[in-house]
Amino acid sequence: MTITVDLWLWPLDAAGDAACLSGDEAARAARFVRPADATAFRNARAGLRRILGAYLDRPAADLAFSYGPEGKPGLPGGPAFNLSHSGRWAALAVTAEDIRLGIDIEAHRSVEQDVARRFFSPAEIAALARLSGPDWIEGFFQTWTRKEAFVKALGRGLHRPLDSFDVTLGPAPRIARIAEGGEADWQMADLATGPGYAGALAVEARGRPLRLALREGRLPLAP
Amino acid sequence: MTHDEIRRAFLEELTHVAPDLDAATIGGGDHLQDDLELDSMDILNLVIALNARFGVAIPEADYRRIATPDLAVAYLAEKTAKPAGTGG
Numbered sequence: 324m325t326i327t328v329d330l331w332l333w334p335l336d337a338a339g340d341a342a343c344l345s346g347d348e349a350a351r352a353a354r355f356v357r358p359a360d361a362t363a364f365r366n367a368r369a370g371l372r373r374i375l376g377a378y379l380d381r382p383a384a385d386l387a388f389s390y391g392p393e394g395k396p397g398l399p400g401g402p403a404f405n406l407s408h409s410g411r412w413a414a415l416a417v418t419a420e421d422i423r424l425g426i427d428i429e430a431h432r433s434v435e436q437d438v439a440r441r442f443f444s445p446a447e448i449a450a451l452a453r454l455s456g457p458d459w460i461e462g463f464f465q466t467w468t469r470k471e472a473f474v475k476a477l478g479r480g481l482h483r484p485l486d487s488f489d490v491t492l493g494p495a496p497r498i499a500r501i502a503e504g505g506e507a508d509w510q511m512a513d514l515a516t517g518p519g520y521a522g523a524l525a526v527e528a529r530g531r532p533l534r535l536a537l538r539e540g541r542l543p544l545a546p
Numbered sequence: 547m548t549h550d551e552i553r554r555a556f557l558e559e560l561t562h563v564a565p566d567l568d569a570a571t572i573g574g575g576d577h578l579q580d581d582l583e584l585d586s587m588d589i590l591n592l593v594i595a596l597n598a599r600f601g602v603a604i605p606e607a608d609y610r611r612i613a614t615p616d617l618a619v620a621y622l623a624e625k626t627a628k629p630a631g632t633g634g
Contacts, residue, residue, distance in 0.1 A: 351580070356571055360583040409585070434587065437594045471586060481586055481609055 325532045328424060328524065330514070331415040332540025333370045335408055341365040343372045343383035367413045371396075371406050374415060374539075378402050393480035405475055407522075412544050414514070416524055425476030427468040428514065428522035428544075431460060439463055442485045443470075446499065450492040462492055464521035469496055469511055472525035476509075496523060517543020547626060552600075553619045559595040560615070563588050574616040600626055 336359075344352070348368050355361040372383035375398060379386070388396040398404070403424055404417045410430030418424060436459075439451055447466055454462045469490035474483045489500040496511035510533045514522030520543075526533055547555070557569040564584060578584045584592070593604050596612070602625040604612060612618035 354577075354581050356573075356576060356582055357566065364583075429587070432587075435591055435594045437598075438587070438590050441594060442590055467587065481589060481606060484606060 325534050326418060326420050326422065326526060326528050327534045327536055328526060329417045329536050329538045330426075330524075330540075331370070331374050331413075331417065331538050332542070332544065333366070333413050334411055335363040335366045335413050336411050337366065338362075339366040339369050341369050343376075344368055345384075345387075363408060367406060367408045370413055371404075371415060374417065375402070375404060378417065378419075391478040393478055393482060395475070395478035395480075407475070410520065410544075411546075412520070412540075414522060418526075422529075423476045423478075423527040425472040425474065425525045426514075426522070427471035427475060428516060428520055429464050429468050429471075431464055431519050431521070434460070434463060439466070444486040444489045444500070446489045447492065461521070465513070465523075466490060466492055468521045468523040469498075469513075469525070472511065472523040473498060473509065476525045476527065498525070515542045519546045520544050547623075549619055549623055552622050552626070553615065555599055556596070556615060556618050556622065559592060559599055563591045563595060572615060574619075575614050577614055578612070596622070602626060 344365065352361045352364045355364060372386055375386055376383040386398065389399055390396055401421060402417050402419050403422060404415060405424055405426045407414045407427045409428050412428060414426055414428045416424055416426040440448060443466065451459060451462050451466065470485055473488065474480065477483055487502040488498060491497045491499050496513050498506045498509045498511060500506055508527055508529045510526050510528040512524045512533065512535055514524065516522040524535065557572060561567050561569050564582065567582060576582055578589065589609065597603050600622055602622060611621040
């Protein structure tokens with residue numbers, strides 16, 4: 324049976340209605356040093372509540388998130404979801420299935436090549452070493468978003484060593500190796516973000532086919 | 547290096563990784579991710595930059611020890627301190 328993952332995209336830089344945020348979320352937004360970060364956080368959380376509230380037919384302000392050890396939010400009873408934001412955009416993946424999933428979008432930016440050399444796996448470093456210039460940047464962010472989507476699905480943040488698994492580089496996104504095994508349980512998809520962004524989704528599909536349904540927003544993302 | 551020198555150098559590397567941060571507005575207790583909105587890649591860029599600047603390789607298990615400027619300065623001071631008895 325096919326697993327459907329809904330994809331929602333919305334902009335973070337517009338003035339939004341943050342009335343639905345919890346006290347904790349409002350306090351968290353108020354802590355940001357940069358006003359633009361606070362606006363982006365409020366818009367990300369308000370959008371998350373609006374969308375998940377619609378799945379549950381409940382007011383956005385009524386949702387009570389639980390948090391994993393590394394701060395990954397969840398909803399007891401589902402649906403399963405994961406949120407990412409970068410640059411001007413938020414991306415949310417939602418599924419009715421009781422499975423782990425992670426999403427990551429990244430706006431391209433300058434990055435030290437040492438990040439790949441120090442943190443990626445030997446297979447990923449070797450694949451990236453064949454690229455240079457703008458192709459290297461594109462390959463780096465493709466690798467990064469695929470890895471980050473998997474790490475986010477696990478809810479482990481930076482505490483999962485990034486060299487403990489391999490993702491592929493190129494047109495067939497896949498987890499090629501996990502140190503403790505189980506790579507065949509996972510499926511990946513790239514998001515057609517267009518130039519200037521990269522995006523990927525990791526789903527613990529356990530052999531079931533995956534279908535991605537764009538529910539709001541447009542791909543490619545506007546810069 | 548004195549603690550003040552370490553703090554200045556740390557803030558230089560931090561604002562290099564996140565160029566739209568203003569060093570003058572960063573508090574010693576500001577959390578890099580919760581208050582300054584650094585993401586995972588920013589943190590790894592910072593770890594690389596601190597390694598180059600201070601010669602300190604920071605393992606994943608120690609990322610919590612650089613979570614704020616105050617914590618990072620104390621951590622870097624500890625790691626760059628000359629062992630007792632070496633003089634200098």
